[in-house]
Amino acid sequence: MxxxxxxxxxxxxxxxxxxxxxxxxxxxxxxxxxxxxxxxxxxxxxxxxxxxxxxxxxxxxxxxxxxxxxxxxxxxxxxxxxxxxxxxxxxxxxxxxxxxxxxxxxxxxxxxxxxxxxxxxxxxxxxxxxxxxxxxxxxxxxxxxxxxxxxxxxxxxxxxxxxxxxxxxxxxxxxxxxxADPNLFRSHVRTGKGAVGFSTAYYERKSPDRILEIVQRLPHRSFILLGRKWKAYDRFAELEALPNFKYVEIDYADYPQYYAQMDVFVSPAKLEGGPIPLVEAMMCNVVPVASKTGFAPDLIVPGENGFLFDIESSADEICNLIEQAFQIKTDVRQTVEHLSWQxxxxxxxxxxxxxx
Known part of the structure; x- marks a missing residue:
């Protein structure tokens, strides 16, 4: 049945x-x-x-x-x-x-x-x-x-x-x-040398240890973390001390200027309803690398406009996908620009x- x-x-x-x-x-x-x-x-x-x-x-x-x-x-x-x-x-x-x-x-x-x-x-x-x-x-x-x-x-x-x-x-x-708001989150041209970004508040389900491991494993890449409450993470001092890492606490209206610095966006959470920042980043023509939770599998066609990974994937597996994401040539914004709030x-x- x-x-x-x-x-x-x-x-x-x-x-x-x-x-x-x-x-x-x-x-x-x-x-x-x-x-x-x-x-x-x-x-x-x-x-x-x-x-x-x-x-x-x-x-x-x-x-x-x-x-x-x-x-x-x-x-x-x-x-x-x-x-x-x-x-x-x-x-x-x-x-x-x-x-x-x-x-x-x-x-x-x-x-x-x-x-x-x-x-x-x-x-x-x-x-x-x-x-x-x-x-x-x-x-x-x-x-x-x-x-x-x-x-x-x-x-x-x-x-x-x-x-x-x-x-x-x-x-x-x-x-x-x-x-997301397509008038606020505008497309930009990826250079191949842009940052790898995260956008999330601090919660355990957001996989903070995995974020730390990814930043450690890719010293030749620069990383930006947008969000709040991250100083509550017990290993935040270790993360913040990494030379290729920058933590930014800003008003939401200022997020687009940081998405414009990214070529790749990573969403490593174990559990998500969205996340909304995934849509925001994709609207800014940032290539997503996301865990298979929330609506990531509804938005991402692996190898075409981004990559997906299992929630238990290792940091090494995710880092490999990040490097592949830098090779994507797709106009990512076109794949999500219909997802306006209106x-x-x-x-x-x-x-x-x-x-x-």
Whole structure:
């Protein structure tokens, strides 16, 4: 039996699991209506639901790009939606939710938390933006919860496939690739002597040790790292001391001037939803060398506009691909210039319209 048939067969069971899931969370406790809706007469066409920690960061930026081209009224809610502790037991009574005809949740956990407190959401249009797994729920609980949503919009094809494998209704699953501003990230001519670049904040899943090893193994290449929080890396002093390495903490608007210094861009992360810097670099005509996670396999045709490597590849294997990338002659920008934020917003709205 095909995966899609197996998944459909699980849907009735998933609905039962979800009801059991709610009952186990709140035995004997009535789930309240939203007090916010009783005192606020404003009803928006679309409400974006984000955690307080998202303000000014990538999920916030993505939601605002969608809102900028949305034809109806919108509002943004920043509350403690991300589960503090075990998601199975997190549902604060005073969790506000604005009145809206439809909701866009910037992370799947926000939907899980809000749905437990406000079950009426299952009868509203609800759209879930899914970047990458975080291990916050079992597959069974995840599927049972997400099947209550209208649609799950993944960042890439591999995670859309993973949703279906977890038991989410295939009819609810789609994906929309990330984007960048083509007017901000402009093409430049690669010289063959440009830098090798990284663009990422510091997290363990971004493979910091591998970045260090790559810089050490290619002393004849210059490297630029754009990002933040890297001074928290326990080997940062060792990395920063390398003569062929430069770390830059700058405003986002200044990123293009550093992409213009690169010939090759490396994304070595073990897990990604995107990454968005991959699109930015490719728009600047920088050749990508990326791990097979997120939407990298959706964008890169190996040997034509870049290279892909397995997430467990050695630094030596990656360095070999970096050297090959310097030989690529393709106009890389042409392969991604359709991935503008305007088109991204239009694609998201097309998903919403399809599920109306």
């Amino acid at each position: 095909k995966l899609i048939d197996l998944t459909r067969a699980k849907l009735t069971q998933a609905s039962v699991l979800y009801r059991q899931y709610l009952t186990s969370l709140f035995p004997g406790e009535p789930l309240q209506s939203n007090p916010e809706t009783e005192h606020n007469s404003q009803v928006y066409d679309l409400a974006f639901i984000l955690d307080r920690g998202n303000r000014g960061w990538i999920l916030d930026a993505i939601c605002r790009e969608i809102a900028a081209n949305y034809p109806g009224s919108v509002t943004f809610s920043y509350e403690a939606y991300f589960p503090r502790g075990n998601i199975a037991h997190y549902a604060p009574v005073d969790l506000p939710l604005p009145r809206a005809k439809a909701y866009f949740f910037a992370h799947y956990s926000y939907f899980a938390v809000c749905l437990k407190r406000y079950p009426y959401l299952k009868d509203r249009p609800t759209y879930i933006w899914y970047t990458h797994p975080k291990g916050l729920m079992t597959d069974e609980a995840f599927a049972a919860t997400m099947n209550q949503a209208t649609a799950m919009i993944c960042t890439c094809s591999q995670f859309a496939e993973r949703m279906i494998a977890c038991g989410v209704n295939p009819d609810k699953v789609t994906y929309v690739l990330g984007a 088109n991204f917003s239009a694609d998201i709205q097309a998903v919403m319209k399809r599920f109306e």
